[in-house]
Amino acid sequence: MIADWFKQLYDAGGPNFSVFYDRVDGLTYLKGIQVTLQLSATCIVLSVLIGVAGAWLQSLRLPAPRWLVAAYVNFFRNTPPLAQMYFLYFGVGSVMIMAGGGGAAGRPMLDNFDWAVISMSLFAGAFNTEIFRAGIEAVPKATVEAAEALGYSPLKAYIHVVLPLALRISLPALNNNLVTLVKGTTVAYAIGVPELLTASSTIWGASVNIPEMMSVLLVTFLAIVGGLVFLLHRLEHALRIPGYSRS
Secondary structure, eight states: OHHHHHHHHHHTTOOOOGGGTOHHHHHHHHHHHHHHHHHHHHHHHHHHHHHHHHHHHHHSSOHHHHHHHHHHHHHHHSSOHHHHHHIIIIIIHHHOEEOOGGGOOOEESSOHHHHHHHHHHHHHHHHHHHHHHHHHHHSOHHHHHHHHHTTOOHHHHIIIIIHHHHHHHHHHHHHHHHHHHHHGGGGGGGGTOOSHHHHHHHHHHHHOOHHHHHHHHHHHHHHHHHHHHHHHHHHHHHTOOBTTBOO
8 A cells, every 4th residue: 555655646746656556676675674774793803803903912922913903994094984985995906806617707706785884894993993093092900910910821811801891882982983883884885886866766767756755765764773882882782891981
């Protein structure tokens, strides 16, 4: 009945929300939602892991890993994410070619979705590294010294003592970066990943309904990001440290 209502609305000269009554457009848009959610979830996990590892390397006394992490952070924080994606996809990706059998042309080792995940995870991971570094520096040194006095190695002290405390301290800034990451998944449109913006563009290109699809796109992102914000706020509230949060 909903599909019939939107079809009648369009036939009567109203707005053309073809995504609700046309099967092809609807499936295209649902595929876009699926890809966006998959891209967002993968990048969130990878960027957090990158941030945790980068912050740990920065806490070491060895200069080489600290310089490498600093170079990585400066590169990805000080260059545009779209330029990074183009560099990885068209530059690095063009070199990583698998040899074809029987004289056939080689094919890329990674597809556009893989490069989007790598590019966005590295970009967000650079910011997460600094977020976790700030959280680690906020952990009292006496706590770390107490862990070492109990026989913890530097790595075990980081995993079992420093990181849990740093994570709780860093959650507000980390949550903001993760929300920005999810909103930024639309940049994958530039290399043809079939996420929400790509799906919307395909639909309005065929149905000539740009205003309607832009409205649907914005409402969809509002729902996705709103759900993520709700979950992150619940997590932040559950893991809050007395004295660091007023909530």
